[in-house]
Amino acid sequence: MKSESQNSFAIAGAGLLGRLLAWQLLRQGHKVTLYDAGALTSPNCAAWTAAGMISPLSEAVVSDRNVYEMGLYALQIWPRWLQELGKDDAALYEGRGSLVVAHPQDLSELQQFAQDLEYVLPEASNYRHVAGPEIHDLEPDLSSSFQQGLLLEDEAHLDNRTLLLRLASEIRRLGAHCIEHCPVEVSAGAVISARGEERFDWVLDCRGTGAKDRLTELRGVRGETLHVQTNEVRLHRPVRLMHPRYQLYIVPKPEQRFIIGATQIESEDRSPMSLQSSLELGSALYTIAPAFAEARILEQGVNLRPAFMDNQPHITRTEGLISANGLFRHGYLLAPAVVTQVLAELGLSAPSPFAHLLTPSLGESQL
Amino acid sequence: MNDLQNDNLTLYGESFTSRFLLGTALYNSPEIMRSSIEASRCEIVTLGLRRQNPGNRDGDAIWRYIQESGCRLLPNTAGCKSVKEAVTLAEMSREMFDTPWVKLEVIGDDYNLQPDPFGLVEASENLIKKGFKVLPYCTDDLILCQRLLDVGCEVLMPWGSPIGTGQGLLNRYNLNTLRERIKNVPLIIDAGLGAPSQAAEAMEMGFDGILLNSAVAKAQNPPLMAEAFADAIDAGRKAFRAGLMQKRQTASPSTPTVGQPFWHQ
Numbered sequence: 001m002k003s004e005s006q007n008s009f010a011i012a013g014a015g016l017l018g019r020l021l022a023w024q025l026l027r028q029g030h031k032v033t034l035y036d037a038g039a040l041t042s043p044n045c046a047a048w049t050a051a052g053m054i055s056p057l058s059e060a061v062v063s064d065r066n067v068y069e070m071g072l073y074a075l076q077i078w079p080r081w082l083q084e085l086g087k088d089d090a091a092l093y094e095g096r097g098s099l100v101v102a103h104p105q106d107l108s109e110l111q112q113f114a115q116d117l118e119y120v121l122p123e124a125s126n127y128r129h130v131a132g133p134e135i136h137d138l139e140p141d142l143s144s145s146f147q148q149g150l151l152l153e154d155e156a157h158l159d160n161r162t163l164l165l166r167l168a169s170e171i172r173r174l175g176a177h178c179i180e181h182c183p184v185e186v187s188a189g190a191v192i193s194a195r196g197e198e199r200f201d202w203v204l205d206c207r208g209t210g211a212k213d214r215l216t217e218l219r220g221v222r223g224e225t226l227h228v229q230t231n232e233v234r235l236h237r238p239v240r241l242m243h244p245r246y247q248l249y250i251v252p253k254p255e256q257r258f259i260i261g262a263t264q265i266e267s268e269d270r271s272p273m274s275l276q277s278s279l280e281l282g283s284a285l286y287t288i289a290p291a292f293a294e295a296r297i298l299e300q301g302v303n304l305r306p307a308f309m310d311n312q313p314h315i316t317r318t319e320g321l322i323s324a325n326g327l328f329r330h331g332y333l334l335a336p337a338v339v340t341q342v343l344a345e346l347g348l349s350a351p352s353p354f355a356h357l358l359t360p361s362l363g364e365s366q367l
Numbered sequence: 368m369n370d371l372q373n374d375n376l377t378l379y380g381e382s383f384t385s386r387f388l389l390g391t392a393l394y395n396s397p398e399i400m401r402s403s404i405e406a407s408r409c410e411i412v413t414l415g416l417r418r419q420n421p422g423n424r425d426g427d428a429i430w431r432y433i434q435e436s437g438c439r440l441l442p443n444t445a446g447c448k449s450v451k452e453a454v455t456l457a458e459m460s461r462e463m464f465d466t467p468w469v470k471l472e473v474i475g476d477d478y479n480l481q482p483d484p485f486g487l488v489e490a491s492e493n494l495i496k497k498g499f500k501v502l503p504y505c506t507d508d509l510i511l512c513q514r515l516l517d518v519g520c521e522v523l524m525p526w527g528s529p530i531g532t533g534q535g536l537l538n539r540y541n542l543n544t545l546r547e548r549i550k551n552v553p554l555i556i557d558a559g560l561g562a563p564s565q566a567a568e569a570m571e572m573g574f575d576g577i578l579l580n581s582a583v584a585k586a587q588n589p590p591l592m593a594e595a596f597a598d599a600i601d602a603g604r605k606a607f608r609a610g611l612m613q614k615r616q617t618a619s620p621s622t623p624t625v626g627q628p629f630w631h632q
Contacts, residue, residue: 062395063395063396115587119587120587219432220428245478265418266419266426266429267419267425268426268427269419269420269425271420276418276446309396309397309432310398310399311396311397311398
């Protein structure tokens with residue numbers, strides 16, 4: 001017999017949301033079964049492909065205030081969660097801000113960014129304009145052609161791959177039943193797979209684009225990234241390049257690795273990176289710092305961001321089944337708010353400020 | 368022209384009440400795109416396919432969503448840099464969307480996306496022979512426009528200025544020449560407009576319609592900007608039909624000014 005307070009949870013999908021929810025529930029003493037179509041140590045979720053930025057200001061410009069407010073929450077929560085995860089895990093978080101730059105001939109793109117920021121967040125004061133010498137002090141290896149920029153002081157980034165692996169080992173340590181290489185279908189209180197139908201008190205559907213079978217309004221948005229490695233360039237923070245055709249970022253990772261990303265193409269195409277995209281990403285990288293010319297390309301990442309038509313995350317809830325999905329290009333930025341709201345829906349945490357994430361319907365089709 | 372009731376835009380034999388064509392790229396979300404389409408009152412939307420792996424129908428989710436707007440889809444060949452690429456993509460889009468209409472772009476310069484006039488004529492000729500209804504995105508060069516008509520285009524879409532620049536009507540002299548010399552073919556200003564006043568001006572000059580994307584999609588409130596353009600296009604069209612007065616020069620009077628002694632004039 002289980003105790004009053006202990007429930008059995010099935011989590012479908014071991015992406016970022018699935019792992020965070022599993023970890024939180026296990027810490028509260030619940031019984032968790034975590035399903036994934038792949039393997040926990042070699043994930044193919046969007047969160048593995050992502051660059052792991054926590055950038056509420058930059059992302060507000062391409063979305064809205066709602067994303068900004070969830071992002072501010074993420075800036076508070078991530079350092080705390082990482083500390084709780086393990087004594088060395090706090091180091092996975094870097095909070096040195098981010099730098100937005102444009103080449104002199106593209107300065108209007110930078111001005112547009114500043115104007116959009118001012119429009120979406122008129123009260124925000126956590127950023128400032130920086131000129132050439134200060135840009136050079138902040139990031140000595142950047143090309144000297146950058147004479148104007150914006151420093152978004154509070155933004156941060158995570159070593160996201162290490163984090164996902166750490167979460168996996170912590171989830172196992174806390175006793176989760178992890179079922180890998182097992183695609184599933186979900187319904188209220190039940191998970192259906194090649195193993196048959198298994199019953200739980202609650203099923204949490206965190207399958208991202210894998211949930212398209214149920215959530216008809218969900219779509220995938222293709223993103224492509226390059227991973228390079230070089231000892232010749234050091235960056236202390238993510239750098240965003242504003243350009244008339246594309247807006248890209250470079251995020252420093254451990255061992256002198258860098259991720260440059262990401263294209264955003266309205267297509268559910270998972271095929272390898274196109275030459276056009278690799279040219280765009282590569283030439284942007286090269287103009288940020290010409291020393292990248294001799295960097296080695298370690299990986300070309302391609303994945304689909306799960307998104308609803310408003311590009312905002314949504315949670316639906318029926319008795320025995322909660323769906324959380326649609327984190328789009330903002331996984332690490334929005335996951336803390338979404339996880340907090342799911343826990344609140346389950347009555348396992350205090351009411352959260354993100355109740356608006358709960359949506360009556362996402363076009364669920366009945367199985 | 369003087370019929371105040373019927374002022375429809377006719378393109379390849381089809382009639383439209385709106386003179387505004389809107390692009391579907393660059394919005395912060397598909398939902399904002401759809402609200403903008405609605406606010407624009409447009410009946411034709413353009414759609415880029417080049418990078419979406421169209422052969423596999425990998426863009427189906429977003430295409431279906433755009434189709435639900437009820438607008439006519441005008442597939443474009445944005446991003447194509449050669450005749451062959453543009454023709455292949457046009458053929459694919461005809462098959463996918465069951466329409467012979469195509470907004471033809473053959474891009475000559477990667478940075479400012481300026482049309483390649485030579486490739487454009489060649490691709491137009493090729494596609495028209497295959498039964499396409501081609502709406503070519505071209506520059507404001509008269510001879511290019513005449514060549515496009517020679518190969519069978521029945522609509523022309525000259526730029527106001529390069530794509531995405533928001534510079535407005537950069538060469539009014541050329542644009543006026545086009546309008547005066549090409550009277551009976553619909554001319555739609557495509558690209559380069561940043562402000563509704565620029566769209567109104569083009570319509571006052573007698574252009575038949577406006578196609579744009581960035582000015583609406585990159586506005587901080589895209590649906591509101593879509594409505595502003597729709598209103599400006601309507602106003603400009605009405606002004607053209609009503610007949611603008613000639614500007615008058617009054618700096619140096621030709622006759623004595625009443626009440627002022629003539630030796631002071």
